Structures are given as structure tokens and as C-alpha cells.
Amino acid sequence: MNSEVAAFFSPGDFLAILPEMVIAGMACLLLLVDIAVPRTKKCVVPALAVLSVAVAAWFSYELAGSGVSAFSGMFVLDGYSDFFKLIFYIVAVFAILVSLRYIRTEEIDLGEYYVLLLFSLSGMMIMASGTDLLTIYLGLELASLPVYALVGFLQKSRKSNEAAMKYIILGAFSSAILLYGISLIYGLTGTTQLAAISAALVTGDVNGPLFTLAVIMLVAGFGFKVAGFPFHMWAPDAYEGAPTPITAFMAAGPKAAAFAVIMRVFLEGLYPAYDSWQMAIAAVAVGSMVVGNITAILQTSIKRMLAFSSVGHAGYALLGLVAGSEEGMASVMFYLFVYAFMNLGIFGIVIMMRKDSQSGDQISHYTGLGKSNRLTALAMLIFLFSLAGIPPTAGFIAKFYVFMALINKGMVGLAVIAALMSAVAAYYYIRIVMLMYMREPEKEFALASSRGLLCVLIIALAAVVALGVYPGYFIDLARYAAFPL
């Protein structure tokens, strides 16, 4: 931590950000490649994108466990960041694979699509590793800006344009709030480094109304990024309007990155002031679970329903943060890991339903799927049950682990609310299952499957079942990766 005295940069610093550089560099390169390759060979771009993620993942693997702190303590490589990067790599590759056919169907088959995804990925990676409020903000913006563009990628769709507009305005607004919060923290503690903030909170007397205001602003800014109540208003519109693979990506990737940052900021930087932020986060968590799950019941569009369900899931995950323990942190990490699989899985099926003139985005479109397409319906069923948290799927273990962390800290009330809200959530997930299995299909289903999509579905399905039946290894990994408090 005393690297401030050393030279500002050292060559080792660049080694630490090698994976980020690979991704960002390849993104720039792909812009050129996209121009160079003829229209008929467009699959080169996504292939290279996947390859660059693989290379970055390999570098991350090689660097894992080194525990390097680079750029004067603004950037760190620890087990925590490695775990989140693993989630991001998976989400990014999945998002690319499920997009392949979809963007051709929607006639938005542009190389920039993948480039933007990669840029967003690099931002997410910086978020996971940032240990300074400024690095974190930098990563946050780098992750968000490409997503704003991607949400509006369906140029011809007014819904998509509207969604992008709403998202970008509200996003900019929340960034401003976040920055204001950061500046207040800086003013109070004289630093933006999380470790130094923590130290300042321990020694100095900073608990005043101004500090409370700063905490509220940070909660609001981050609450927006994870779409927690009452900062979730943008989510349904953005999720519904965006191209479906982007919706899946947003719900699993940038959201997980935002959680990585929240936990880093609140559990490392502001941990000494645990008492002052715990209630605020708990309120957001409970509100998200209640509003997300109850509103989801009323939806007719599957993407909107999943948007509200994702608000609810953010609530569950935030509960792990409220617990404020290493176990709570590990539970959130495991939750996000599992959520990445079930979320991409279910969106994969929604994407499959989009073919030619069939939009497949209404819940009623799934009527009778169980009779005409057994395997697809079975996969959907398993993802839905996992989202509802019914054993023996991974979703159950994830929720269970969060409950465990809560009850361990004596927060039984919150655990009971969460349990009751899971019962509510079960209702609307089951409703889709009933539609699929209990009604006759109204018409023939045309499914737009592709090799990439099937690959994602099979892996996600295997992961959801395997993590549910035998979660030991990954729980261990999450516990190991959680940073000590």
C-alpha cells in the first residue's frame, strides 16, 4: 500500500492489467477487421471476439493468486476480482454466442455490436479490480456507455430507441449522483482509496449528516446500476426494448460488476461505518424483493417479467451484503455466478422463440410449448425452477446460501421476508410452466436454434443442475475468493 512513494507507474502494473488490455485492444482491432472482411465472412468478428475473451481468460488464469496491487493501489488482482472476472468471461462469451443468429434475424448484423460488448467487458473487469473510487467510476462508465448504445441497437424499433434514451438519461443522472457521493467521501476523508477511506473512518470522526448524505448518494448511484428499488424504473423499459441478447447480458454482466463494486466499496471502504449503511441497503433489498416480485406477477411480456424478476433477484443478492460478513460476501458471489447461468439460459430460450415474424416476447406465446417442443420446454422448466429457487437446482442453493449468511448474523426477519417473497416469485414462474404444459399449442412453433445458442443452453443447463446437486466446489471457491473483512 505504500506504493505512493514509489514511481507512479511500474512495468509490473501493465502486467497486472494485461487481460483488460487484451480485451480493449482487441475491441479496437476488431473495428478495423470488421471493415476489412467482406460481408459474407462476417462470422470472423464474433469468432475473434470469443478468441480474445479466451486469451484474456488465460492471462487471468496465469495471473490468478498473485495478489498484485498496481497503479499505486488503484487496481488489485485478488481472488475476489478473479472470481468476478470468471463470471464476466462466461457472460460475455455466452452473450456473443446467443447473438449470432439473433442479430441476423433483426438485421443489425454489424461488427460494432461485438466491439461494444468487448468494451463493456473491459469496463466490467476494471470495476472488479478497482480499489479506488476513481478507478471504479472509470470502469463503471466504460462498462455502461457501450451498453447504452447496445440497448438502442435495433435502429428501426421505436421501443429500442426509447429504451436507450431512457437508459442513457437516467444512467447519466445516476452517475452524477454517484460522483457527488464520491466527492463527498473525498471531502470527508481526504482520499479516494478504499483502504485509506476505511482507515480514515476508523481513526477520524466522520460520522455526521454529511457522511450520511454521501452514503445515501452512493447507495442511490449503485442502486441504479443493479436496478434495485426504488432506482429500478429504467430496468423494465430498457430490458424490454433492448435486443434480447443484450438484455441477457445486462442482467447478468454489468449487474454482477456493479455488485462487485458495491461489495468492494461498502465492505472494504465503508466497512467501519457498517451501522450507518446497513439499514439503507436493507431497505433497498427488501423493496426490490417486494416490488420486483409482486410487479412481475402482473406482466404479460416475458422480457418485462424477467426484468422485474431480476429486480427481485438483485434484492436477494443485496441481502448477502446486508449480512456484512465474509460468508455474506461469498453468498452474493455464488448467487451471481449461478444467476449468470440461469439468466442466460432462460434468455437463450426467449431468443430461440424469436424467428421471422414470430416475436416470442409475450408470455402467452409459450402456451403449449411443452406439447410441441419437449426438450426446449424441459430446459425452460429447469431454468424457471432454478430462478424460483426450487431444489435440486442451483437457484435453490444460491438463495439458501444467502439465507444462511443472514440467519448467521441473526437477521431472521429479513430471511423470513426473503423466504415469503420466494413463494410469491414461485407463483409467476410456475404460471409460465403451467402455460407450457397445461394448454394446447395455438400454432406450430418455429424455433430459431443455432449451434452457438444450443451450446449455451446445454452448458447453462448442465451448470444449473450440477451446481444444484453438487455445489461444494464453487461455494468453496467463492469463500476462498471473498476478501477478508
Add this chain to the structure above:
Amino acid sequence: MILVWAVVIPLLGGLAAWLSGRLGSAFPRWVSLSALALDLVLLLTLLDGGPAGSRWLAEIRIEWIPVIGAGIHLAADGLSLALALLTAFLGMAAVAASWSGIRERTGFFHLCLMSVIAGVMGAFLSLDLLLFYVFWELMLVPMFFMVAVWGREGRYRAALRFFIFTQAGSLLMLASILGLYFVHGTETGRYSFDYADLLGTPMGLATEFWLMLGFLAAFAVKLPAIPFHTWLPEAHSEAPTGGSVVLAGLLLKTGAYGMIRFLFPLFPDAAATIAPVVHVLAVVGIIYGAVLALGQTDLKRLIAYTSISHMGFVLLGIFAWEGLALNGALVLMVCHGASTGALFIIAGAVEERTHTLDIGRMGGFWSSAPKMGGAALFFALASLGLPGLGNFIGEFLVLLGSFRVNAAAAVFAALGLIASAVYSLWIIQKVFHGPAPPEAGIADIGGREAATLASMAAVLLWLGLFPGPFFERTGIGTAASMPTGSEIEREAVTGVAGRIGREKSGRPPGLARHGAGEGPEEMRGRQQGK
């Protein structure tokens, strides 16, 4: 290892049945039937007795999620084994009962059926609370499907209601499981979901009481106890026949089993505190179920309400927590599985032939289907508690045992027997005697139905006439988690006066934590003495 196979075989059988469904609709039936038969045979080998000195006939521990102290811990004692055997047996009956009724998607149906059976089997055998919870939930989802896909007109509502009720109950149980886990962890420093570790966790009475309530919620919904019973009549009557058999015969028993295995041993003092309240609920259930059964016009609904009444006896027997009553409850569980299962099969057979379950449109079937009438009469008599059949032994022991603990409850519960005689005979009179409707005349039962019903009748006769061997086997386990024999003896000697004295001292009668294994012998001695 047998225990692992006992759970895995139904699952694998279900998958095989599902896959074989493509070859033809007869395949899943045979695959399921043979898988269950294999399971039954495997479990029967356990009757030889376990390793000396162990309270378990068989036990196995496999590592699962070591970081949080959850393991795959399966074990069977007499109690588990009796219910596991019942599971395999009624599973076969359910397959036979769906033989001709399920024509659509037979593969998927058998996958659901076999998964429910695997879940029930797992619940009866697992001694790790997390694993128990997983199995507890495993039975829920496929059962939901069986009702919702192959049920009758009202299936949509019935399935959803069943799901929400049981899910809410089990989530509360999950909260309690976690609570117990942490209470135990903080007290002893050892975090574990294992039953053996959690037994005798030191905790304050208030904590114990709240944790117990979570378990009670889940078990009372499943059993079901009044006022959590409203899902049952609908689910039972809307389910396909095979589903009704499994629901009434097996799923309800998991609630009772949970109380005997987990609720009392883990929270003895809290359970004793709430016992008087539960006695009242049980008696209300007995009478309420019986009275409502009288008012039903739908044959399956009628049988469903009788289940509520019978499960009231089981509940009373368990919460008396007294040697005789407990054994009575266990016999009654097995016999209710067989007799009510058989009645559902008969109701299903009638429905298959007449396409109605409206009792008003039935009558005079005896002349055209005497064999079916005879079988129905037999099981109706079993259900009303005719001496010589197993249900009588069960109800009698429950009343005898609970009379010592709560005389008033036993007296009122006995009133339920009168009502049960009325509704049982009413079924026979309305359906098989009386004036025949115009299109009267139905085909009699065939060989498959006859074989199923005969085997169920054999169980009832065996338990009714010669229950000794049953108690000898199952008593081992029940006694070990039950008051010691000497306690019961003392109870008998000191009688009511002694009971009042001990109530004052804070610990109600018959509530010793540990057993000495001498229970069954003494109990049988006393039975013969009567």
C-alpha cells in the same frame, strides 16, 4: 449402499420410463413397475436386521457440501423402513392404477410419478436436514405436474393451491432448519446439518419454540392438520387416480414422519408445550373431516375428507408422544395408505367406467360388478375401523395411548369413529346398492385391478390379525426415539396423579429424550396383557 440405491432406482427408473415412452405407451408402465419391484426387494433385504449395537438397520454417509457441514447421510430404522416399504408398495399400486387411465404422455407421467416416489423415499431415509429438505421439495414439483397435467377440470387451481401451500410451509421449515443449524453452531462451534449432531442442541425454550413452529408449519400442511387442510380435498379429487394414491398414501405420511423423526426429538420441550393445542386441532380434524365427508357428492372428494379425519388420529397419536399411541399412529399410517389408496383406485375404476364421480349418478353397481362391490365393502370396513383389519389396531392404540395423556381428546376422537362408520357405509350404500340409474351396469374389475386390491387387502389383514412381527421390526426404531419403556411403566403405575405432578415439574409425561431400546418388548407384553 442399499439406501442410496433405494432412492436412485426410482429416479433412474423414471428417466428410463420417460425415454422408453417413445417406443410405446406400454413401456413406461413396465419399466416403472419393475424398477419399483426391484426397490421393494432391495428394501426387504434390510429386514434381516442391522449391525449389532447400532440403532440403524443400515446407514451411509457420503460427503456432499463439506464447507457448510451438509452431507449425504441416509439411514433406516424400523420406522423409516416401514414407510419406505410402503412407498415402494404403493408406488407399484399407483403405477397399476394408472395403467389404463393415463393415455396421454405416459412417459412423462411416469417420470413425474417416479420422481415423487424418489422424493418420498429420500425424505423417509435422509438424516441430514438439508438433504431432507431437498427431497421434501423434490416430491413437490412432479406432484404438482401430475395434478396439473393429468388432472380433472379443476386441476389448474388445485395444483397451484397445492404448490403454494406446501411451498410456503416448506420455506418456513427451511428457515427453521437454518436457525437450528446456527443455534447449534454457535453453541458447540460445530456447524452441521446432521441429525445426529443436532439432537439435543442446547437452546432456550423460546428459541426452541420458534424453531419448532417452522417445522410444524411444513409438517402440518403436508399432513394436513386443520386449518391447513384446504389444499387437500381439491388436490386429491382433481388428481388422476395414480396421483391420488400417491398423495393420500405417501405424501401425507411424510408430514407425520417428519413429526416423529425430527420435530419431537429435536425440540422435545417445545413440542410438549404446544401438544395440548395440537390435540385440539387433531380432534377437530377428526370430527370436521368426518362430518364434511358426509356432505360430499363427489366420490373422490369424499374419500379425501376421510383422509383428513384419519390423519387427525395420526396427529393425535404422535402428539400424545406415548409408546402405544406412537406405534398406533405408525400402523395407522401404513393401513391408511393401503385402505385409502385402495378406495381411490376403486373410485378411479368407477370413474373410468362411468365418466363421473358424482355419487348422485351412481347406484346399484353391485349387481353388475360384484367383485368391485366386495372390494369396496372390504376397504370401507377397514376405513371405519373394523376389528380384524389393520386400521382398527392403529386407531385403537392411538386412543388407548392418548387417553392416558389427554383423556378428553381421546373421548372426543372416539366420536369420530361413529361418523366414520356412517360415511363408510354410506359410500357402499349409495354407490353399490340402491336404485340403479338408467344407464346402470358397469364392467367388473379385471385381473390387474383385482391383483392390486388383493395385495392391499392382504396388508390390512396381516396388520389386523397378526401385527406382532410388524411391531417387532418397527418398534426398534420408534422406541429409540421414544420414551423409555420404564417411563411408560411408571406412567401406567402412577396414573393420572403422577401425570399432574410431573406436569407441574415442567416436563409432561412420556418425554424422555433418549430411549433404551427395551420399549418394544415391554410394549408387546402389555398389549398381550390387555
